[in-house]
Amino acid sequence: MIKAAYLHIPFCEHICHYCDFNKVFLKGQPVDEYLQALEQEMVLTLNKYPTDKLQTIFVGGGTPTSLNEKQLERFCESITRNLPMSRNVEFTFEANPGDLTTEKLQILKDAGVNRLSLGVQTFNDELLKKIGRVHRAKDVYQTVENAKSIGFKNISIDLIFSLPTQTITDFKESLTQAFTLDIQHYSAYSLIIEPKTVFYNLMQKGKLPTPGEDAEAAMYELLMEQMEKHGFNQYEISNFSKSGYESKHNLTYWNNDYYYGFGAGAHSYVDGWRRSNAGPLKKYMGLIDNGNLPIFQEHQTSKAEQIEEEMFLGLRKTDGVSIAHFIGKFDIDPLEIFKNEISDLIAKKWIEVKKDNIYLTKTGRLLGNEVFQAFLGVSN
Numbered sequence: 001m002i003k004a005a006y007l008h009i010p011f012c013e014h015i016c017h018y019c020d021f022n023k024v025f026l027k028g029q030p031v032d033e034y035l036q037a038l039e040q041e042m043v044l045t046l047n048k049y050p051t052d053k054l055q056t057i058f059v060g061g062g063t064p065t066s067l068n069e070k071q072l073e074r075f076c077e078s079i080t081r082n083l084p085m086s087r088n089v090e091f092t093f094e095a096n097p098g099d100l101t102t103e104k105l106q107i108l109k110d111a112g113v114n115r116l117s118l119g120v121q122t123f124n125d126e127l128l129k130k131i132g133r134v135h136r137a138k139d140v141y142q143t144v145e146n147a148k149s150i151g152f153k154n155i156s157i158d159l160i161f162s163l164p165t166q167t168i169t170d171f172k173e174s175l176t177q178a179f180t181l182d183i184q185h186y187s188a189y190s191l192i193i194e195p196k197t198v199f200y201n202l203m204q205k206g207k208l209p210t211p212g213e214d215a216e217a218a219m220y221e222l223l224m225e226q227m228e229k230h231g232f233n234q235y236e237i238s239n240f241s242k243s244g245y246e247s248k249h250n251l252t253y254w255n256n257d258y259y260y261g262f263g264a265g266a267h268s269y270v271d272g273w274r275r276s277n278a279g280p281l282k283k284y285m286g287l288i289d290n291g292n293l294p295i296f297q298e299h300q301t302s303k304a305e306q307i308e309e310e311m312f313l314g315l316r317k318t319d320g321v322s323i324a325h326f327i328g329k330f331d332i333d334p335l336e337i338f339k340n341e342i343s344d345l346i347a348k349k350w351i352e353v354k355k356d357n358i359y360l361t362k363t364g365r366l367l368g369n370e371v372f373q374a375f376l377g378v379s380n
Helices: 029-050 069-082 101-112 126-132 136-151 168-181 196-202 213-229 248-254 281-291 303-316 323-330 340-346 363-364 366-373
Strands: 004-009 054-061 084-094 114-119 155-161 185-190 235-236 239-240 261-262 268-269 274-276 295-300 353-354 357-360
Touching: 004 248, 029 069, 029 261, 029 281, 054 248, 069 101, 084 248, 101 136, 114 136, 136 155, 136 168, 155 168, 155 213, 168 213, 185 213, 213 235, 213 363, 235 248, 248 303, 261 274, 303 323, 303 366, 340 353, 357 363, 363 366
Parallel strands: 004 054, 004 261, 054 084, 084 114, 114 155, 155 185
Antiparallel strands: 185 239, 235 239, 261 268, 268 274, 274 295, 353 357
16 A cells, blocks of 8 residues: 655755756746646546555655745645545655745645755855855754744754765764754765766866765764764664654655655656656656656566565664564565675674664664665575
8 A cells, every 4th residue: 555655846946066856947937837737647646546545745856845825835735635645644845944934834834734854954154055055054043943933843954964175073063053953853964976966067077075985984973973962863874853753754765665756757666666757847747738647767676676675775774674574575584585695794793683673783874885785686
C-alpha cells in the first residue's frame, strides 16, 4: 500500500550555487498552467494506482513558497481535494526563510500543513552570499518566530557543512545559533558539488576553495557530538530530532517503501516500479495535456535490486536493518546472502550486528558510501 506522496514545485526566485534539483527561475513561467497539470497528474495517478489513506505528504522544490498567496491557496486546495489523507497525516512544506510571509504561513496552516522544513544552510551571512542564498540569519529567526505564533509546532531546518572557505569554528557557531531556535528537527548535509551547478563550474576552474576531507569529517563528528549534547537523537546519517519528531516522510525512503511522486522531474516508487517524470515544464505539461502520465523513465526493480536497496537504504538509519523484517519481506536472511560482506565490514568496525539489527558504527557513519557500495551487485 502506498502511504506517502511527494509533490514538486520547480520555481525559484533565485538559483543557489550548489543546487542541482529540477528548477527554473520563477519570472515569466507558466505557474498557473503548471499547477493545473500537477492536479491532473494527481487525478490520473490515483485512478491508475489507487491507495487508502496517505500517512505523509511532502512538498519540495525548487521553492514551493515562491508561489503567490492565490497560487499557494489553490495548490493546497488541489492537494486536499485529490489526495486521501489519514487524520494524523504528516504534511510538510519546504520554504526559504525570508519569503515565507505570515499570510503564506496562515494559508499553509489553514490547509492542514503541520510541518515546515526551512532551507537555512548556514547562519554566517557572508557564507550565505557566497553560496547564492538571498536570506540572512535574521530572517531565519523571524520566520521561525512567525511560524510558531501561527501555531506550527513541528519545524525543521537544513544545514550544509564543508562549504567553500568554511572553518570548523564557523560551523560550530552556526550550530550554536541553530540550537537557540527551540525547534524539533535538524537535517545537516556535507556539500556535494554536482554537475551543471555554479560551484561545479568554479571547481573545474580551480576557483572553489573547499575545506577538504579532514575538515569535513571533523565537522560531521562535531555535528553528531553537539546534537547528542542538545538532546537530539540521530535517527539517520544526516537527520536529528527530538523524540517523536522524526521525519515520517523521509523514513518512507529509507524503509524502501512505496511512494507517489508528482510534478516535473519527480520520482516515484509504486508496485516495484521506479519512475521519473519529465523534467522540462513544456514536456511535462504536454504529456499531461494529452491525457498521459508524464513519465520520462521507468524501471521494474528485480528482487536482487530490491534486496540491495533494502540494505543500503536501511543502513542509513541509526537503527539499521531489521533482520526479522528483511526475512519477512524477502524470505531471505541478510546474514546469509551478505555473509562475506557483513563479516568484512564487522572486521573493519564499520557495522555491528546486535540482536535483530544490522547497523552502522560511528566510524561507519563517516564512511557510509563505502559501506553501501559493498552491498551492490552481490545478490544477483
